[in-house]
Amino acid sequence: MKKKDIILIVLVLLLAGGLFLWRQMAGAKEGAAVRVTVNGEVYGVYSLLEPQDIVIDTELGHNLLQIRDGKAVMVEADCPDGYCRQQSSIRHNHQTIVCLPHKIVAEVVGSGTSTDEQIPDVVAK
């Protein structure tokens, strides 16, 4: 191990740490909703507060995203790799479930605050 190796390791650690902090500040709190995008375009935004089944049928295939107990998980997908069904459930801001073959991203979005503060928002509507 040489001096430049150590510098490289420190740089990678700083970068990872910096990105992590930035991510936490952007809000690792529980999100308020899941935004589903297909091919980069918004397919729909769904509240995490109510249990629901979101069917995502496109020309690329079929997916079913399920929301239960404030968490979203991909329960059905007819994509060739099936990786999206293996991904763990999401509930915190910016966590994602990705189905690459179907070009689907489900991302938790919210005000960056707790779900309690979301309620007045819903009521206001």
Next chain:
Amino acid sequence: MKGDGETMYKKVPLYAMLVALAMIFSYVEALLPISFGVPGMKLGLANLIVVIGLYLLKPGEVLLISVLRIVLVGYLFGNGMSIVYSLAGGLLSFVLMTLLQKIKGFSMIGVSIAGGVSHNVGQLLVAALVLESGAVFYYAPVLLIAGLVTGTLIGIIAGRIVKEVKKGSRQLFD
């Protein structure tokens, strides 16, 4: 030219062996249930072969072995998408590792770390491009650390192997 022919004759089995070894690593990796949150991403264990190659062979030869491995593995165990992932990770890490090797002052561990980290960054970039979404960068910190750890381990192992190979078969590489 006679000398070249002889070297070639001795090196072909070595290429075949390295490609085969790299394929075994890729296969093991495909079996490992490790997920970084981004589907289809790989740890990059086959990078071990690339790192070893960089210290025993010419860069062009290493690139050939690396691309052969990716195409063969993709054809045998993967799908179209996994080839794109692997190529992005493989090429980016190859470029960065050869660069660091040229710069001097880095040991094999440093070179290997650059390879591990850039391998993961390459895959992340492809995922972001395919999905037309930056959401996958949520996993960037995890992937950077994972690249650092695998890179360090691969660098240490590669260092030992290269030392042994150089001791064992001087005539092959001199």
